[in-house]
Amino acid sequence: MNLEEFIRQNRSGFEEEGPGPDVWARLEKQLPQPRKEKGRVVQMMAKHWWKAAILVALLVNAGLLLKYMNTRQEVAVVIPEIQEMESYYSARIEQKMDELKQLPAATAGLDSLTLKELELRNDTYKMLEKELAANPGNERIRAAMIRYYQMKLELLDRILDEHNKYSNDSPSTQKDVL
């Protein structure tokens, strides 16, 4: 019988007992730390899903505005002191946008596309402005602009409220309160 055959046939006889318990005891202290990325992503999604809905709402709204303005029907509603309303909303929106921009990008959880849509003087606004210049004194366009301001302001308020709510819920803040 040659050596290979002998060893293969008696293989179990060549096996020793396993390592001592110390090896695992030492290994246990070096285990990779649990990764939390997945949990964090789920948490982020739960926390920010409604912000994606904002983008959809703004885009749909812009689309509806276009459709609305293209209709030839006269709108009977006349909004008084329209200039003041406009400057009021513009100031409020700009103030809220500034507040929103103060937040760290990660905590606000808004992507660049959503932010762009929230900006006061974005493409939708410019489109409305152009329409207004082409049809000065058209109340219908002015009303559409006001509606657009109102909606934007509501959304900004909502974002900031949500952010404050989550900030207050965070363990670090609770600790500070206690």
Next chain:
Amino acid sequence: MNLYPDNLENLPVTDQIVARCRMGDARAFHDLYHAYSKAMYNICLRMTGHSADAEDVLQEAFVQIFKNLDKLATDSSLTAWVKRIVVNHCLSYLRKKKVYFEEVEDQEWKSEDGVDENEHMLTVATVKEAIGQLPAGYRTVLNLYIFEDYSHREIAGLLNISESTVKTQYMRAKERVRQIVHLKSKRI
């Protein structure tokens, strides 16, 4: 005898253990370690020849195994992967000990004629002892070929030497084992 937990390979449990390890589940690391520790410790023991060193090498290898589980492709063999990491750690241990795998044979062990392969001379104890007395380079080649089932080509790759050198070293290693066993049986 099932030396390696190959039965883990084709069962969902392997994926589960690996998946749980990837999630950082301490219990899964424990299970994975215990599935392989005995077989892998035996490799370390054969390769290093010292139980304390074998344990150190085993520990280092498992630190790397745990750390790199993410890199294990889903379709590759867990056992082969674990074993390769353990073997590589054993080889770096030997390299640190200045073991040169390409060393040429010294003349005093020139092959003798007349060493028959009488099976009665071979016992587990004498063969084990004889392998233990081999120079580390020969012992490594013999262990990798007979015990760890690597081919000459694979061993050449692991040791970074030519396949023909592996073959030569393996033949010489076997020859020496026979001679040592023969001498021992004559002494008895």
